[in-house]
Amino acid sequence: MKRARNEVTEPQDAEARRRIRPVICYPVDTLPRPDIAAYRAAREGWKKVSEVVVPPRDARCFQVPAGSFFRIVSIEGPQVGDLNLWSAQDIGERFFSGKTRALHGTHLSTGDQLWSNLPHLRPMATITHDTLDWYGFDEYGGSVHDVIGTRCDPYTHKLLSGHEYHHCCHSNLTRALAQRLGRPKEEVEPAVHDVLNVFMCTGFTRDTGQYFMKASPVRPGDYLEFFAEIDLLGALSACPGGDCSTEHSSDLAACHPLLVEIYRPKAPPLGWTSPPRNGYSRRHED
Template identity: 70%
Template sequence: MPQEKPLKPLPLTSTPVDAASRRAIEPTICYSVETLPRPDLSSYQALRHDLDLIETIVVPPRDAAAWKVPAAHFCRIVCSEGPQVGDLNLFNLHNLDERFYSGKTRALHGTHVGRGDQLYSNFPYLRPLATITHDTLDWYGFDEFGGAVHDVIGTRCDPYTHNLLSHGGQYHHCCHSNLTRALAASTGMELEKAESHVHDVLNVFMCTGFTRDTGQYFMKASPVRRGDYLEFFAEVDLLGCLSACPGGDCSFEHSSDAATCHPLQVEVYKPRRLPEGWAPPRQNPYDRSHGL
């Protein structure tokens, strides 16, 4: 019986005599977030129980939908029927070049986000697009495998990787394609142009992590149940785009029609007043001279 190849090649370099001491060096957090401007969560919380529902959007399984969230409104992504994860893109409604930047959000807040974390936009804007104000899965934390929910480490399932791994397969309901179709339909852009705006996502409700032996990205069955939701406050006028992933709860595979999938529901709420002291965040004030 042939032996399986290791996931990663064995090292060719001899282990140095001081390997243990090198590995024992304590890590340093890359960004000292003590100086990071933080939202006043209490001002948001004071409004949450006095909201008017102004719009409800249903995102069909294995498909996507787009919607608008005015600044200073709340938006909830709701597990409306059964366990289901969603891939979220966010844009500045008036400038689609400004969009959610998962990498910098991850660098500032960690691999998974929750209440009080802010979803930052890309360069040169780098400002909060939204603030997470409530999460009914905040009890989950990190499990024994290193898994947690609402990750900003995955990139969205896509037809290109599917084609690569399936040696030519053509699957059109990956989240990347779903988001592309929904954005094109919402904006009137040609499909190719819309695709260029689709970006790395917030994996809503998805339970993920990295294996400790090989460092591989893993997924496991989402703990989400009917009635759970993730809520955010729009810091600027937003265009949201959400795909109900073809992996369903992502318990065993994605990018196929084999998984059980459910719709997701999006609800937009208008508060009766603005948060105390709130103002829309300014674009990042770096002068963009880059030393010249």
Template identity: 80%
Template structure:
């Protein structure tokens, strides 16, 4: 937290320094925009081929082949979810929330992509529809579907409260991945990573810069829809904070299930090709 009264006196030109215009670190003008119209056209005549129900305060894994769609759906009450994605054939390639944030901003919506970790750096999934895109940014700077929160975890819970809580999203995702891959939880845990906070309404306070959450605007039937750019293994946790209006990592918050629906289109979007890994030649190519 920034001090209320800084120790350092401002220089004479402090106002001029603060007035310098910002520069976007990673301008994305050179990235080919996703063909959202083409993606949506591919939904005509699609077939639902899978459905996974995620119980409250638990997590489940699911698989989505490249070229398929999946939706995360609010079922019967306001509920946020923590989403992990991996390459279904290589868990070393996983969702890179930090680079996704650098490219698309703090909150994701239609047309944004979930990028994979280095050295792969390719789109894993493209968001093709968001029924909460009407929310935008509110007066506190809050918005929906963030890539700024990491995931609630039992280690931070113990650090701040002194107690143990076993249904944090980190724990839920670990147990779901362990079951799916038939590995001990301690072996699966390092593969759990920072998430896309689906349906969660968050931002940063303007005075202290702290991460905040507020009641999610999600309603029963709302969904976030994705197109799988590569073969995916996903894990979704129904956060123990429910709509995160008051607290997370809690047995008292009202929690609800989430649902993952998986669809196979009759044909791939016109011109679509599953993206390859980064074309960078590799660290070994650098001259000493």
């Protein structure tokens, strides 16, 4: 259904205005790029040091030291995960999905980086392997691992349905973070932020520009792999929408657990150093 629009008369030069070529907002020619070959070489002889199983319709926290790898793995069936990342030393530094989207696009894959919020603005993690990279963009404009959605939350659910639902990803992440930090849920909730929608297949409709989802192409054995650029605290929610083929938050959708695996390499990638916080002076001068 199209959105209602005011009745207006098109100007005579309407088509000329539409034909103006777009300009990329953030040209990334000068953006430092990770050496993916060096990262992959560092995996040789690595050791799996821990793992965390994330139950369906719930979330769990995990920690990854800088210079280590972690994977989010599908283990039983098609399942979407909502990922939050913080600096392990300061949860005020957290994943900035909006700036990540501006730098890398609407959907992420191998070689893209997850950036932290202002004033920190540095890479938190680098995607080093994606078994769903083959999917690309489909005929509807859909792709996987998006940074365009927020996270399913109980506030929007209440607004649209009138009902309370406590296993939305926002609530799951809030409970997990509160438990990990030993702090009240209402105190840590503001630190829960817009996510990387791992394995989720999404896009925008061409007629109304609405955010859509469709059945995820993920299957058991698929994974998304990251390299931790800084010491990370992560939280992953196994979305109550399952593969998000029909509903965003539901006790009826088929849901499955997800697995987080953490690997320590024998040595860091050749030439790698953990990135410092952004060098802007913060003077904000007139």
